Amino acid sequence: MAMSATAVSALLKEMYPDDVLQNLVYESNPLLAMIPKEEEAAGEYVKVPLIYGNPQNRSATFSNANAGSSGTALQAFLLTYAENYSIASVTGKVARASRNNEGAFAKALELEMDGALKSLANDVASSLYRTADGWKAQVNAEPAEAGTTVITLKNVEDITGFEVGMVVNIWSAVSGGSQRSTDGSDVSWTITNVDRDDGKITLDDAYTASGTIAANDYIFIEGDRGEKLSGLLDWIPASAPGATLFYGVDRSIDTTRLGGVRVSGSALPIEDALLKLAARIGREGGSPDCCFLSFSKYNELVTSLGAKVQFTEFKVGEVGFAGVLIHGPKGPIKVYPDAQCPDNYGWMLSLKTWKLYSMGKAFQIDDLDGNKVLRSSSSDGVDIRCVSYVNLGCHAPGFNGILSF
Numbered sequence: 001m002a003m004s005a006t007a008v009s010a011l012l013k014e015m016y017p018d019d020v021l022q023n024l025v026y027e028s029n030p031l032l033a034m035i036p037k038e039e040e041a042a043g044e045y046v047k048v049p050l051i052y053g054n055p056q057n058r059s060a061t062f063s064n065a066n067a068g069s070s071g072t073a074l075q076a077f078l079l080t081y082a083e084n085y086s087i088a089s090v091t092g093k094v095a096r097a098s099r100n101n102e103g104a105f106a107k108a109l110e111l112e113m114d115g116a117l118k119s120l121a122n123d124v125a126s127s128l129y130r131t132a133d134g135w136k137a138q139v140n141a142e143p144a145e146a147g148t149t150v151i152t153l154k155n156v157e158d159i160t161g162f163e164v165g166m167v168v169n170i171w172s173a174v175s176g177g178s179q180r181s182t183d184g185s186d187v188s189w190t191i192t193n194v195d196r197d198d199g200k201i202t203l204d205d206a207y208t209a210s211g212t213i214a215a216n217d218y219i220f221i222e223g224d225r226g227e228k229l230s231g232l233l234d235w236i237p238a239s240a241p242g243a244t245l246f247y248g249v250d251r252s253i254d255t256t257r258l259g260g261v262r263v264s265g266s267a268l269p270i271e272d273a274l275l276k277l278a279a280r281i282g283r284e285g286g287s288p289d290c291c292f293l294s295f296s297k298y299n300e301l302v303t304s305l306g307a308k309v310q311f312t313e314f315k316v317g318e319v320g321f322a323g324v325l326i327h328g329p330k331g332p333i334k335v336y337p338d339a340q341c342p343d344n345y346g347w348m349l350s351l352k353t354w355k356l357y358s359m360g361k362a363f364q365i366d367d368l369d370g371n372k373v374l375r376s377s378s379s380d381g382v383d384i385r386c387v388s389y390v391n392l393g394c395h396a397p398g399f400n401g402i403l404s405f
Helices: 005-015 018-026 030-034 062-067 092-097 102-127 156-161 270-283 295-308
Strands: 046-053 073-079 082-091 135-138 149-152 167-171 189-195 200-203 218-221 261-264 290-293 311-316 319-328 331-337 345-349 354-358 381-394 401-404
Touching: 030 102, 030 290, 030 311, 030 319, 030 331, 046 381, 073 381, 082 102, 092 381, 102 381, 135 156, 261 270, 270 295, 270 319, 270 331, 270 345, 270 401, 290 295, 295 319, 295 331, 311 331
Parallel strands: 261 401, 290 331
Antiparallel strands: 046 073, 082 381, 135 218, 149 200, 167 189, 167 218, 189 200, 290 345, 311 319, 319 331, 345 401, 354 381
């Protein structure tokens, strides 16, 4: 007979201790690896307090100082958790075929589990740079009429967020708007081909004259829209935040201290742009210690530094990340390339001001009822659920900045 659920659970415990999970999760995801983590969060939300101003009862004239009523300016972000799931499935056929060979079953299980965990980790690593709206990329132009739908991405570097087998939707806006169609009726498609050189994805449906996909539309993984964690582009947006409440806070009252520093680097050499951002953050009292760029922008920086380049390395357990050093007004800043970082932005961070809050481990095998393995309800096999309940928080946004290219 096939291995029992109890035997599979024991095998999982042996195969995936915490250090192995860490290596799987952090591989090639430097921001995810480096950001501080709080894995004991609980309750409906996490309260992230911050002071953004001191009492202003001060004057060279005592009566004026004494007449003041200003107190310490306090705010608190009330963070909720973003749910994320990834399922590893092993078919009954595989389990039965390996009933006399535990090693063969272990290999099949390891293959599916590694893939499920990496898929979940890569998605969260990507979300750390983006917004809670959940969009992955934008459409460059309406597709040509053809037997399949080929979408060219507006930014080629965003291709790192797509895989064959993903199911996607396309909308005219990040929220609200209209859902797009390829033929007047189909609004959900599976990716069948990914062209990573030219930034193109192919969908499994014909594009006809009734199709409504247009330039600048937004591409979402099905089920993600409006359901993701709030990443750097939410916390430190490219444009000053308005009065719309962000986890209960009106950031328009002090857009820098509550919403970060913004610098445009489009007209500057990349090294100069980074130093300008470091100086602005330093002026606000921050001491940035790291910066994250796309691989293409990182390559541009290394090339511009030439003989001045100084390499550095950061290590988490057995996983290491290579970067370069630049010297800001508050000290050295380590710059790392991250495949998940959008090409049109870079973020300079004071890491100690951030935390990735999670209920339990940021990535875990769901065993809430004591069972790590479940009989599949819709197929002949067993399922293992990998789950993540996380959100990103910052208690000093003004000590961090975004660089727009």
